[in-house]
Amino acid sequence: MKKFLDVISEEMKSAFQRAGYDGELGKVTPSNRPDLCEYQCNGAMAGAKRYKKAPIMIAQEVSMELEGSQVFESVSAVNPGFLNLKLSPVFLADYLREMAEKPKFGLEAPEKAKKILIDYGGPNVAKPLHVGHLRSAIIGESIKRIARFAGHEVIGDIHLGDWGLQMGLIITELQEREPGLVYFDDSFTGDYPEEAPFTIAELEEIYPAASAKSKEDNAYKEKAMDATYKLQNGVRGYRALWNHIIRVSVADLKKNYERLNVEFDLWKGESDVHDLIPQMVEEMKAGGYAYLSEGALVVDVKEETDTKEVPPCMILKSDGASLYNTTDLATIKERMEKIGPDEIIYVVDKRQELYFEQVFRCARKTGLVKPETKLKYLGFGTMNGKDGKPFKTREGGVMRLESLLSEIDEVMYGKIIQNRSVPEEEAKETARVVALSAVKYGDLSNQASKDYIFDIDRFTSSEGDTGPYILYTLVRIKSILSKYAEAGGAAEAPALRPAEGSPEKSLMLELAGFLGMMENAYEETAPHKVCAYIYDIANAFNHFYHETKILAEEDAAKKEGWIALLMLTKNVLETCIDLLGFSAPERM
Numbered sequence: 241m242k243k244f245l246d247v248i249s250e251e252m253k254s255a256f257q258r259a260g261y262d263g264e265l266g267k268v269t270p271s272n273r274p275d276l277c278e279y280q281c282n283g284a285m286a287g288a289k290r291y292k293k294a295p296i297m298i299a300q301e302v303s304m305e306l307e308g309s310q311v312f313e314s315v316s317a318v319n320p321g322f323l324n325l326k327l328s329p330v331f332l333a334d335y336l337r338e339m340a341e342k343p344k345f346g347l348e349a350p351e352k353a354k355k356i357l358i359d360y361g362g363p364n365v366a367k368p369l370h371v372g373h374l375r376s377a378i379i380g381e382s383i384k385r386i387a388r389f390a391g392h393e394v395i396g397d398i399h400l401g402d403w404g405l406q407m408g409l410i411i412t413e414l415q416e417r418e419p420g421l422v423y424f425d426d427s428f429t430g431d432y433p434e435e436a437p438f439t440i441a442e443l444e445e446i447y448p449a450a451s452a453k454s455k456e457d458n459a460y461k462e463k464a465m466d467a468t469y470k471l472q473n474g475v476r477g478y479r480a481l482w483n484h485i486i487r488v489s490v491a492d493l494k495k496n497y498e499r500l501n502v503e504f505d506l507w508k509g510e511s512d513v514h515d516l517i518p519q520m521v522e523e524m525k526a527g528g529y530a531y532l533s534e535g536a537l538v539v540d541v542k543e544e545t546d547t548k549e550v551p552p553c554m555i556l557k558s559d560g561a562s563l564y565n566t567t568d569l570a571t572i573k574e575r576m577e578k579i580g581p582d583e584i585i586y587v588v589d590k591r592q593e594l595y596f597e598q599v600f601r602c603a604r605k606t607g608l609v610k611p612e613t614k615l616k617y618l619g620f621g622t623m624n625g626k627d628g629k630p631f632k633t634r635e636g637g638v639m640r641l642e643s644l645l646s647e648i649d650e651v652m653y654g655k656i657i658q659n660r661s662v663p664e665e666e667a668k669e670t671a672r673v674v675a676l677s678a679v680k681y682g683d684l685s686n687q688a689s690k691d692y693i694f695d696i697d698r699f700t701s702s703e704g705d706t707g708p709y710i711l712y713t714l715v716r717i718k719s720i721l722s723k724y725a726e727a728g729g730a731a732e733a734p735a736l737r738p739a740e741g742s743p744e745k746s747l748m749l750e751l752a753g754f755l756g757m758m759e760n761a762y763e764e765t766a767p768h769k770v771c772a773y774i775y776d777i778a779n780a781f782n783h784f785y786h787e788t789k790i791l792a793e794e795d796a797a798k799k800e801g802w803i804a805l806l807m808l809t810k811n812v813l814e815t816c817i818d819l820l821g822f823s824a825p826e827r828m
């Protein structure tokens with residue numbers, strides 16, 4: 241189905257042509273003056289010079305061509321040459337009816353579906369998830385859902401940080417605490433225990449302790465580096481311990497991501513590409529790309545057009561150890577060979593922008609990807625506290641994701657039981673669902689690259705541009721629809737009737753923008769476009785709702801038309817919040 245704006249632009253273009261002007265002038269845009277018109281066209285002004293004619297004359301001629309138009313109810317040429325447009329309610333209703341009948345509201349499959357891999361989440365094993373990981377998960381999940389809805393094949397990969405120094409640190413600290421563990425006995429040849437020698441809580445305490453020690457104690461750090469080296473080179477006991485760390489940690493991560501309604505197709509990690517590194521390095525050397533510089537193996541990636549310094553991409557350290565770069569490059573190699581995506585999107589903190597620039601250039605230069613493979617870095621801004629500084633706990637520490645979510649759940653629960661008596665279980669469940677909308681919408685409604693302020697009071701408010709506001713609106717619609725059904729209203733979608741009054745027409749105009757919004761949200765990887773769209777819809781609906789006694793309406797045809805409009809509004813909102821990664825409760 242065509243985008244609404246395209247359909248009405250076509251009508252305008254052919255009017256320009258009939259009046260003897262270039263059809264391209266007939267581009268229609270949303271109105272700058274909603275008090276005067278719904279849409280507008282500035283083509284007469286654009287064409288004035290070319291046709292050596294006053295713009296108002298052109299506008300008048302074009303408007304004459306549109307008398308009796310099925311698309312526009314009114315077209316007025318106003319000084320200095322604007323065409324102010326109002327749409328025919330019948331035409332608008334027909335467009336919406338088609339939208340309501342078609343799958344995905346008329347969104348057609350792309351000519352050629354792409355295979356897109358999204359690298360997001362990026363947690364580090366054995367380190368608790370903190371708020372820094374929240375944005376990648378929320379944004380990546382939404383982008384994945386939007387691209388899938390647009391008809392592409394999308395694979396989400398968590399890309400665990402499971403291979404670096406942090407693993408060596410944990411192993412070293414474990415050895416300090418329990419040197420007698422069988423994993424440290426070089427002469428042991430039997431099977432290692434099935435059960436991990438630690439719990440997730442212990443693990444999460446061990447890592448920060450080890451990290452702190454390594455910063456003060458050089459010998460300790462050397463030990464950790466040595467342990468990392470041994471692990472990477474296959475020392476049995478270390479591998480067995482590492483397996484325990486991964487298993488315990490991944491089980492906990494799964495729980496956390498589930499709570500966020502975030503789902504990965506692949507749980508691959510840096511460690512998975514370890515064995516690919518030697519071959520990749522050889523190829524980079526053989527191709528003449530990689531060379532030794534002060535003992536380290538590097539690939540130059542600067543370009544003549546650079547305005548800033550882009551340092552070489554380091555492939556191996558002077559001791560032969562691999563780096564963050566190395567695993568990312570080897571991961572690209574593996575993804576290209578095993579999956580063959582047309583596009584890889586990285587959803588990572590914007591502070592890693594230069595790093596990804598280096599990695600992408602290196603991957604292109606060394607032929608890890610095809611020239612047509614798109615590598616896209618979606619860098620997101622920082623989530624700040626009300627003081628404008630990166631979000632911290634009250635004590636000033638790094639906020640754990642779990643604590644943050646529990647805090648919001650509680651605030652939401654408080655709000656839910658404040659006004660009504662709801663059974664405790666239901667209130668708790670509802671609080672969780674609504675709290676998730678507060679967190680996700682609070683994040684996604686901002687352009688991803690921008691920093692934003694995490695404000696629990698604002699995010700959990702049921703008024704304003706918030707998740708709970710959208711959910712309240714949706715629940716309100718559901719409640720009207722179920723009352724209608726209880727009173728014996730048609731179960732099938734009734735016919736959508738042309739709107740007469742104004743508030744419902746505004747709602748219809750907002751809804752009609754769905755396809756245009758989807759195209760932008762997908763092409764610009766911009767979930768905030770979905771948020772802006774549903775916020776406008778929610779406002780338009782609530783305005784309509786306050787002005788209209790829907791269920792008490794006596795004119796049956798009118799009432800049915802409204803019900804159909806509500807059904808469409810509900811379905812559109814439900815689809816959109818699913819694209820954002822949250823859902824609505826039955827009641828609130």
Ligand code: ARG
Pocket residue numbers: 359361362363364399400401568586588
């Ligand atoms: N683990 C990394 C971090 O916490 C993020 C990983 C991002 N993805 C990637 N392919 N490098 O900073």
